[in-house]
Amino acid sequence: MAEQVQKRITPPLTDADVEALSAGDKVLITGVLYTARDSAHKKFIELLEAGKELPFDPKGQLIYYVGPTPTKPGEIIGSAGPTTSGRMDAFTPAILATGLKGTIGKGQRSPEVLESMKEHKALYLAAVGGAAALIAQSIKKVEIIAYEELGTEAVRRLEVVDFPAIVVNDSKGNDLFAEGVAKYRKE
Amino acid sequence: MRKVSTSDITAKVSELCIEAACNLGTDVIDAIKSAEEREESVLGKDVLGQLVYNFELANKEHRPMCQDTGITIVYAEVGREVEFDGSLDEAIHEGVRQGYDKGYLRKSVCDPLSRVNTTDNTPAIIHTTIVEGDKLNLTIATKGAGSENMSGLAMLKPSQGVEGVKDFIIQVVKDAGGNPCPPVVVGVGIGGSFEKCAMLSKKAIMRTVGEANADPEIAALETELLLSINNLGIGPMGFGGMITALAVHIEKHPCHIASLPVAVNMQCHADRHKHAVL
Numbered sequence: 001m002a003e004q005v006q007k008r009i010t011p012p013l014t015d016a017d018v019e020a021l022s023a024g025d026k027v028l029i030t031g032v033l034y035t036a037r038d039s040a041h042k043k044f045i046e047l048l049e050a051g052k053e054l055p056f057d058p059k060g061q062l063i064y065y066v067g068p069t070p071t072k073p074g075e076i077i078g079s080a081g082p083t084t085s086g087r088m089d090a091f092t093p094a095i096l097a098t099g100l101k102g103t104i105g106k107g108q109r110s111p112e113v114l115e116s117m118k119e120h121k122a123l124y125l126a127a128v129g130g131a132a133a134l135i136a137q138s139i140k141k142v143e144i145i146a147y148e149e150l151g152t153e154a155v156r157r158l159e160v161v162d163f164p165a166i167v168v169n170d171s172k173g174n175d176l177f178a179e180g181v182a183k184y185r186k187e
Numbered sequence: 188m189r190k191v192s193t194s195d196i197t198a199k200v201s202e203l204c205i206e207a208a209c210n211l212g213t214d215v216i217d218a219i220k221s222a223e224e225r226e227e228s229v230l231g232k233d234v235l236g237q238l239v240y241n242f243e244l245a246n247k248e249h250r251p252m253c254q255d256t257g258i259t260i261v262y263a264e265v266g267r268e269v270e271f272d273g274s275l276d277e278a279i280h281e282g283v284r285q286g287y288d289k290g291y292l293r294k295s296v297c298d299p300l301s302r303v304n305t306t307d308n309t310p311a312i313i314h315t316t317i318v319e320g321d322k323l324n325l326t327i328a329t330k331g332a333g334s335e336n337m338s339g340l341a342m343l344k345p346s347q348g349v350e351g352v353k354d355f356i357i358q359v360v361k362d363a364g365g366n367p368c369p370p371v372v373v374g375v376g377i378g379g380s381f382e383k384c385a386m387l388s389k390k391a392i393m394r395t396v397g398e399a400n401a402d403p404e405i406a407a408l409e410t411e412l413l414l415s416i417n418n419l420g421i422g423p424m425g426f427g428g429m430i431t432a433l434a435v436h437i438e439k440h441p442c443h444i445a446s447l448p449v450a451v452n453m454q455c456h457a458d459r460h461k462h463a464v465l
Contacts, residue, residue, distance in 0.1 A: 024230075039302065069251045069293040078291055079251040084333045084366050106333070106424065107366035128234050129333065129368035129424055130457050131241040132254040151304060152254075152293055164237075166230070166426070177365060180427020184228060185420030 012060025013101040015121045021167050023174035027125065029163040033064045033104070035156040037083055040147055041091040048094055055146035055155055058100040064127075065105035067152035068136075077142045077158075081132030082106040085124070089113050096120040104165055108177050114169055124169040126176075138163040188270040189321035191465050193278035196271075196323070199463050200282025200311075203327040204259060205290035207459040208251040211242045214396040215372075215433070215458045222370055222423075222430040231428030235370070238423075238456055253457045256292035257329035259283045259311040260389070266320035280309045295332070314386070323465040326393055334371060334455040337363035340385055343447040352377060352449050353412060359451040360416050360432065365425015368455035370433045372396060373416065376450040379440035388452035391436035393460050400437055409435045433458075 009017060010031040021027065034056050036044065044054055065085055069078030085105030092103060093116035102123035109117075109124055117124060127135055141159035148154050168176045216239065223235035245252035261279050271278075287294055287308040294308045318324070339359040343351045356375055363371075376387025399406035412435040422428020433456070442448060 026230075067254060067293065067295075069254050069256060070291040072250070072291050078293070079245070079254045081254050083255070084336070086366060106368065108364050108425065126365075126424060126426075128237050128241075129365075130253045130455060131237050133245040133248065133250050133252055134237060134241040136250075137244075151306075152295075177425050177427070180228065180230070180422060181364075181420045181425070182427070183420065184422055184427045184429060186418040 011062050011101065013062070014060065018101055018121050018123055018171050021123060021170055022172070023167050023170045023176040023179065025167040027165050027167060029062070029165060030161050031159070033062050033158045033160055033163065035064050035066050035158060037065050037067050037153050038087055039150050039153040040155050041088050041095070043147060045091050045094055048098070054098060056157065058095065058098045060099065060101050062102045062104055062125075063095070063100060064158065065103065069152075071142070077136055077139045079132035080136045080139060082127040082129055085109055092116065096122050109169060114173070114175070117169055118171060118173055121171040123167055123171065125165040126168045127165050135163070188268055189266075190270050190272065191323050193271055193273040193275070195465055196275065196278040196325075197282040197285065199325060199465060200261065200279050200327065201286035201289060203325065203461040203463055204283060204286030204292065204329065207327055207329045207461045208256045208290060208292050209249050210246050211252055211457060211459065212396075215456070216242055218396045218433040219370065219456060222433060226423065226428050226430050228422055228426065228428035230426045231423040231430065234423040234426065235430070251290075251292060253331060254293055255295060255331035255333060256287070257331045257459070258296055259308060260328040260330050261311050261313045262326040262393070263313060263315045264318045264324035265315060266322045267317050268321035269323055275315065276313055279311055279313055283307070283309050283311045324462070325465065326460060326462045328393065328460040331455055331457065334367035334453040337367040337453040338388070338451055340381070340448070340450040342381065343449055345445065345447045347447060349408070351447070353415070355449050356412055356451050357415055357419070359453070360421070361419055363453055364421055367453040368457070369421055369425060370423055370430045370456050372454040372458050373412070373432050373435045374452035374454055375435065375437040376452070377437060377439045377448070378442040379448060380442065380446070381448060383440055384448040384450040385452070387438035387440055388450035391438045392452055392454045392458065394436045396458060397434045402439070405437050405439055409437050
């Protein structure tokens with residue numbers, strides 16, 4: 001079964017890396033993830049509309065939708081589970097056009113985002129919503145790289161080891177949510 | 188009159204905010220463990236196992252189980268023989284302020300339009316009622332937005348009856364899909380007025396998970412809706428599966444002859460609420 005496949009990935013991802021993954025694959029990500037949520041996305045779009053560059057080179061990278069809890073002294077990060085991705089839908093196609101290879105969050109994406117993912121060969125991955133203490137264990141280093149004034153919504157560069165995620169939408173148009181729900185729906 | 192000091196209220200509210208964020212109630216954990224046993228989807232079962240591990244880790248390390256430590260909802264039931272030495276509301280807000288700071292909880296409250304964060308998670312949403320006795324009953328819920336945003340309210344026509352009510356509830360859960368972090372607890376308010384049914388739906392979430400309504404007719408409706416919701420196939424995190432909801436809790440109240448209000452308040456699996464008596 002597809003849901004038992006487990007693959008390791010390290011951004012930056014190439015088109016071939018993306019195409020090798022399918023909806024339902026469990027992945028472990030090691031390397032760099034960039035965080036951004038509502039306010040940072042709004043600022044990203046303002047930058048792109050002004051013809052400016054994002055605070056990090058998005059080519060091949062993944063954005064993780066998260067707003068962590070404050071870090072306790074002596075720790076690397078607070079609890080850091082995914083937030084609802086749908087709130088970023090309006091911004092995502094423009095960001096995928098910059099070469100970003102995927103996003104990580106929870107919940108479903110809009111048809112526009114799915115279409116744009118096919119066009120730009122990108123992935124949408126889900127982390128387990130609410131598993132914030134567990135996910136934090138895979139985060140080994142954190143650096144705020146932009147918008148520190150946004151607090152939890154600041155853009156962070158995370159270094160992760162074996163960050164667990166599941167491919168929901170692949171670049172071929174497959175959708176784990178639609179397939180999974182259809183399999184278990186009883187009329 | 189019995190005196191209850193506002194400094195005790197502040198200390199208790201602070202403690203309850205941290206406890207709610209870090210220690211999930213055993214009723215919810217047991218319900219998730221039971222769901223893990225019954226879930227047939229391999230991925231769904233895996234998710235439920237991760238959730239149980241996460242809750243145990245949060246408890247052991249005393250860290251928030253979810254990064255969304257919510258907007259703070261406080262129910263204060265004030266005994267009519269209780270006397271305070273200051274403002275009850277301010278004592279509660281101060282407790283939230285201190286708890287979110289001391290517990291390293293995320294401050295998630297902002298101006299609705301400018302989106303500027305208030306930086307201390309205040310103001311809390313406070314619901315005060317006067318009851319018999321000389322005690323102050325406090326219930327605190329830290330309500331995350333992922334599930335709150337998926338809630339819904341409808342002013343149905345009385346002719347739509349119980350079938351209309353059921354259809355609306357199921358539609359809200361269906362539309363929510365994986366967004367509210369299923370398995371969810373579905374809080375339902377039926378009747379009252381526009382705001383009363385919303386209040387009832389939130390009160391329904393505060394009930395011990397799986398505890399049926401005392402009214403057998405409503406209890407039967409809860410059982411029927413739980414079955415229908417789980418037949419939607421949404422499953423843990425929306426990946427598909429047998430368990431979409433852990434429980435459906437319904438509260439009912441008389442309404443106007445021309446109205447049939449229904450509210451559905453969605454609650455994620457981190458159904459965080461704590462109670463204390465002062």
